[in-house]
Amino acid sequence: MTAQLSDTAPSRNASGAATRPALMLGLATLGFALNFWAWALLSPLGVHFKAVLHLSSFQQALLVAVPVIVGSLGRIPVGALTDRFGGRIMFPLISFATIVPVLFIGEWGYRSYGALLVGGFFLGLGGTTFAVGVPFVNAWFPPKRRGFALGVFGAGMGGTAISALTTVKLMNARDIHAPFLLTAAVLAAFGILAAIVLRDAPDRVRPSEPLARRLRAAARLRVTWELSALYAVAFGGYVAFGVYLPTYLKSAYGLTQQDAANRMAGFVLLAVLARPIGGWLSDRIDPSRVLALAFGVVACSALLQASTPTLAPTGTIAFFAMALALGAASGAVFALVARRAPASMVGSVTGVVGAAGGLGGFVPPLVMGSVYSRYGSYAGGLAALAVVAAGCLLFCVVQSRANAVRPAAERA
Template identity: 25%
Template sequence: MTAPSTAPASSRGGRWIDHWDPEDEAFWNETGEKVARRNLFFSVLSEHIGFSIWTLWSVMVLFMGPEYGLTPADKFTIVSMATLVGAIVRVPYTFAVAVFGGRMWTVVSASLLLVPTVAAFAVMEPGTSFTTFLLCAMLAGIGGGNFASSMTNINAFFPLRKKGWALGLNAGGGNIGVPVVQLVGLAVIGASGGPRLLLGIYIPFIVIAAVLAWLKMDSISSVKNDTGAAKDAAKDAHTWIMSFLYIGTFGSFIGYSFAFGLVLQTQFGRTPLQAAYVTFIGPLLGSLIRPVGGWLADRYGGAKITLWNYVGMAAATAVVVVASMQKSLPLFTTAFIALFVLSGLGNGSTFKMIPGIFHAKALAKGLEGEEAAAYGRRLSGASMGLIGAVGALGGLGINLAFRQSFLTVGSGTGAFVAFLAFYGLCFAVTWAVYLRRPAAAQTDTAPATDAKPQLSYAEV
């Protein structure tokens, strides 16, 4: 058995691991787990700050009172553009791990967070134009890309049996960046501090994250230069099916994270401080429960957990609709927070499905052992970035839906009705594609050379 080598490769600097076989239990127990956990920790740190910067404007708009001359629709537009850019940059960030290596790209992506933070620090004052604020919010969108590269990188470090937990922890630790920036914003507002203070707090932490990634992380040689993996993943129908399902879970999480405070202010007349006291709770609980979603998926099957999670999301949304129509703030807030929790749980279960699906396809092709595991790691890692990008676009859709609903009927009720219908559609797709024929696994005796093997994804 060969231990992972982190000595610099002859033609390139940095910490490179040339042998990596996490499916080998002896390798994993002796050396692999320690290395994987170290990389997971520092990946979470960088991704966490990335999420904070991405969702920074969900807090900044709470600071922006009448003196800034912005309407509620303007504020929804600002946060929508941050969401849009965060979704788009996830695609190149997925490729970046294969081009630069996981360690180097973590350093670069963390360092890039200084650009939107410093830019916002420079212009955040009354009298600045709406266009300038919009451009700064778009710059903040680059923080959304860190998720894609982080998930692609960490996916390669862990064995299939641990992926639900590892990916859930990685993503959950990143997602917590949302409530953390909201809590910091609450503290700043409560202390009568200005938005520049909030921005100034994050600048040194960005530098620390980049330096620690440089000193402590590794890159896996087999992942570098595999730029064709994303192309292969894009050709697979399951990448786009899972993208659709991830819109329902992560799209909801990030969209509601951006919109929650604005909805409380606009529909229920909450002050910035009153809104800030509540805004962070949903994203915090949704982030903390994401690893639980991955763990449940490891144990019971991601498709089953995802299916019933959509039932819960639809039920919570129905309660939100009733509360919105009755103008009941306590019921509205409680149901909205429950919706956050369920979106976080679903985030973990949907992402656990991805490596399971591609591993099942590898077995259907007749691959075995490490060859099958490598195939699954390659395509699932590449697909995660694409799925994450499309899922984040769901957040854009949510904010645009809120904007239109408030412009049309003066409340968010219309938007919530649309979300309820969408969750029903996600339930139907999950059942039809991944759970309709669970018995197929018992009858799947066709030879691997069959053109279209009958597969069951019920346990993925």
């Protein structure tokens, strides 16, 4: 019954506009990208802060990873709140709230390591918009189109590429304040636009139970934890390299800060382009098969890069292949969320799964920084990623075989 209502939602739109779902998807993707831009502001400046504040490799890794904490754990309550209040309220609310830590860092926080950690912690608010957009977009599209639609929305993670391409350049051209002031202005503009234009799907399912009860119900679902584990590796791997790649390239290959940031942007853009492809493929074949292929590529690429090959072409190929695979896997995971989570709990499940993905991105930079500080090499961290990805590959193969018989049972 829920699926039928979702299928007909666009046709019963009060405005009768066939383009309304596409417009809502576009605005949600824009909001996600702009908030992710804010979320990733500290990463391109990690090398700068290390030199100015005399930080160790671990301190630098912690600094660029801290925004992930709130951006991860905050997705759990934000996803449940979106189920209750809808994206029309939550998108502008989160965007306006994120302006506060952006301005704090740009005006005062950049002067000390402790203040940067505090500002970075609350900067993580920008990352919670993911848990707003998934249930918002999911309600606007029928099941057969949700994989691609959520993949397009997920491409908003390319906001980290905007940060990589502009932050250092703006600082060098103007001063340390410039990138933060620009980001705050853009967030304010989007918040106003979202408050005026965004509309929730007319047939979205509104939960009647309290938030705490819905979170407990989501935590009891097996699918929540299965997809959380997969997303922790898929999106977590993307986030980890998205925030730590400039540091890695500078330490392992001696690249300049700007060159490393540009290569990070290339990594991010490839992952962004691959995410809708992963969702599109998952609309047509079993998402578990898409995930199995993607994790196989990640395992091989990480194992190859563990030997620190020459950057041109071997290292570049390894990282670009990893970017494509991690992006496609991230899209496939949320195609599964749309298929397997109850309609009234998509936001709650998304919050938990999204939190796992963000936390998956918090740990690797700390591991990489610690391994490099102790051994002078990143080989151990990359080898560990290869092993974890191989484990995910085996799990997805088993799930794909189980899914071959599951549809018949579900129809019964």
